[in-house]
Amino acid sequence: GGRLYRHFVPLDYKLMTDYAKSIVESVSPAPEEIAMKNTTLRRITEICSNLVPGSRIIPFGSLVSGFATKGADMDVIFAHDTLDPQPFSHESSIPVKLANEFLKRGFEVDLLIRTRVPILKIKTPGSGEPRSRPGSPSAEEVLKEDLGEEPWPENISCDIGFKAHLGITNSYFFRTYSQCDPRFREMVLFVKQWSKNRDLNSPYFGTLSSYGYVLMVAHFLINIVQPPVLPNLQLIPPEPDTPESELTQDGFNIWYFKDISKITSGELLPGGKNQMGLGQLLYEFFQYFTTNFNFVGEVVTIRRPGGVMYKQEKGWTSARERVGEMTTYQDRYLLALEDPFEITHNVGRTCGGPGVRRIRGEMQRAAQIIRKVSTPPAPESPATAA
Template sequence: MMEEDEDTGGNNSTYEIDLGNLTVEDTEDEPVSTISTNGVAPQDEPPLILEEVTSPVPLVTPTQATKLMAQVQDSHMAINFKFEEKVFTNGQKPPLICGSCQKEGHCKADCREDELPPLVRLPPMNNHFLNQLTAIFEQLTKDFEPSVEEIEERDRIVSDLEAYIKQFFSGVQLKLFGSSANGFGFQRSDLDICLTFKGNPEGKDIDHIQIIEALADKLKRYRQCNHVFAITTAKVPIVKFAIRRACLEGDLSLYNTLALQNTKLLATYANIDHRVKCLGYAMKYFAKLCDIGDASRGSLSSYAYILMVLHFLQQVKPPVIPVLQELYDHSKAAPEYMIDGWNAWFFREAKGKTLAQHWKDYGKNRDSVGQLWVSMLRYYTETFNCRGHVVTIRQ
């Protein structure tokens, strides 16, 4: 539609090109050999003259648009292009893609693949079945826990790595954390190593990224390591590497001190009662078999599954393990050991201070591993209120 421009006092004309009928395909640059939207080849298109435009043009091809713009530059005229939603979307809405299954047509909240099947109550278990479960879990622990030789080899790797890094950074201390040291690690599990500097427990005035990059550069020259590279964009910058002689992969981070303390806490629980370790391995293996042990894909991490086991063993009657953070003289203020703003204190046995002396329920629970496994399944499927409660091992 041709309009007189009121702002220019009638001296200039404004030509309105209505693009409401354009589609995405119509606006793409077409090859010379193709047919335009007017039904003719681009080189045969009739010229579009501004002075001859008396009504809105439903669509223009790229070739015509180029010629129009050339005319605008040589005149005192202006063109108004109407860009409407239906032009760009072709009348379609953005696709709805599920964040869980990555399929179109529904959102994650309505994903059928995330729907749980109806629960079936477990039938009563006879002693023969429970004894078989116990034997299976005992054997599973023996099959998957690292041997004494492997644990010693891991310690030697860390010791040798520390000696090498000390040549370039004085006061370095390396410590294992995570599954390699918490009592629930599988054979050949990755090495998670925390680096700190002696005399600087909180890592003050340290440029983590600069040190990580320098460590990666030095480890590339270490004969025992290969496939070394730094990841500095992560929340916790790390150096990833592999150990040649042991065929193990590892991550080296700086001042991951809260993870160190959590590792000590889990190791303490694992050493209180052998059933704790058996159930921990059973839960991790169960999650692996069911393919629900990858936090990056929306399920829980292996650490979270271990917390579920510990929480249940604290809640069962009588409890198998205590809440170590509550084993102190409640007539006094609660002990504190602050790390990154968190109170990470927990009870640890020492000379003249045993768990049996400070926990009244010590040794009272006599259930077998099989009985505890079935009870744990019932607890989380029938008793635990997942909407109103949280899994915690602090109370």
């Protein structure tokens, strides 16, 4: 029958590739935005180091990995060697001091203390603030007068964490991966945008973080698609003289191969280069999670060769409570995504049952749509005309 035959017609992904590239283009930040953020970061760093001598601001997240979309937040860690014995809710503790400092400069400030470690959320003064009432000086004029400060670019948000963690390491890890092949970043930006459009990117409301989608894309490009688009950088053994700081952190194995010239030469992919376009890769990505990946029993993993891992072998089977310093977490394993370094951490734990069902349903829908737009018109025949 003509119907069955149509499924075997090779799909033509040109339309999808062009569409995906246009989406990637439209969500990518312009060079001016990147420059402006770098300047803002420098100024924030200066304010912090003036307040706490010897402190540093370490960027991580999409700022480092290159997965930032237009208007994305900046994620940084405040690091210092001075001991701050104050509980962080105390008015003289460093997070509170910083919060007050940015308040004084007209920032919107929010200090979260119910999280594992405190997070200070700051946002540069925006145009929404009352500025110049006639006759009275604007907020900016007051600031310039009081602090001699240049105006800040509007509405840039920055999350400041107070504990160095593996997020810094994993951001550089994915930065290295994205230097292997431009399709990685393109896939990530498209999937990130898709997840936001389809309301599947709300870790606080039962779905997945952007970082979770990064892991899914990486798993697919490293371990699933044949030939792979990306080599597995964690499987290439370190040289014997590799310093300890590159091997372990917080008790976790953080080694990965970092020699960019060897990575880009293609010698790490002996099976030959994967030539698929963005459209086909996206189709195969959604198709893989729709029909091949077993959400009930399997774990999405990056480090494991072949990419097959079971919840059973990690003991990730039933929900359990984990008691942290501040709060008790509900660990769930409905969607299991193994962090590349902190392998005891399920990045998918934010997903509840309804969230997982919606993610799966939307992936199926995406695959169907791409299949539809990529199916060449059927040859003229009486059967299809009917």
